[in-house]
Amino acid sequence: MQMAPNDGLYGEDAKQRPDFRFHCETLFSRSSLHRFEISLHRHSSFQQILYIWGGEGDALLDGRTEPIRPPVAIIVPPGFEHGFRFSRDIGGVIVTMLPGALPVSAQALLLRNFQQPMLLLLHEFADGEDLRLGFERIASEYESREIGRDALIEGQLTTVVALLARAARPLLEAGGEGLAEQRFERLLALIARHVREPRKAEFYAKTLGVSETHLNRLVRTVSGLSLQRLIARRQLEIAQQELIFTVASVQMIAQGLGFADPAYFNRFFKRETGMTPRAWRLAEQHRMGDTAARKKEFQTSILASSR
DSSP, X not given: XXXXXXXXXXXXXXXXXOOOSEEEEEHHXXXXXXXXXXXXXXXXXXXXXXXXXXXXXXEEETTEEEEEOSSEEEEEOTTOOEEEEEOTTOEEEEEXXXXXXXXXHHHHHHHHHOSSOEEEEOTTOTTHHHHHHHHHHHHHHHHOOOTTXXXXXXXXXXXXXXXXXXXXXXXXXXXXXXXXXXXXXXXXXXXXXXXXXXXXXXXXXXXXXXXHHHHHHHHHHHHSSOHHHHHHHHHHHHHHHHHHHOOOXXXXXXXXXXXXXXXXXXXXXXXXXXXXXXXXXXXXXXXXXXXXXXXXXXXXXHHHHHO
């Protein structure tokens, strides 16, 4: 398989960034467009979870090949190469999401338990039926336009992430992980609570009852990031969401995140994304407009062909 870097959904123009926080589709609908073979690619920003209940195939995950013998779940964190070969009777769904769109508790579970791509065999998983029902509800809600759709999807995603973390526990190393995970979840909750009023490492360490050295070691072990980078990433996620989903000015967003100097916020945002906040917002609005226009054109063509 050839490596194909892509920051959009597989098979779509990488320059057209999707206008979603989460996306759900069947494996058949996507893979059938590509003769049931998804070439090696990676997503720098998206987390993907596949739940497969029928058919078979092979998963290429970060340089290794694993057979797909359902029921299985495959978790692919951002930044890792992955590809698939599916049989023509493949049955399952794939959920793509921005990790920042999930509740803090779910983000902590993903960071703690799925630092690398993982295939989970679910044949003997005690909560397998609840997991299946969770993915079915995500798929059905994604297709609906009912009130509370996004809230229900977020809730179901939190449920399936928690169940997958339980399924993964036997594969992870034992010894002290329970306490470390609890502390890391508490840390993420603290960061989310105080992200609009910046706190220093001393505050987080004192609140968690550990030394700053121990806290930094914990964060690097769990997430691969420094505490400062972890906080910056959360600030960036909120800034991007507000730039897309609100009409607040860049200055208002900066002040809301504790940046007293808008110029410093601009430098911070450009360092993280390569663009100023204003340029990034305009680019996203343009891309979202193009996506909406393509969707409308597609729906019109479908209606016309059905007459």
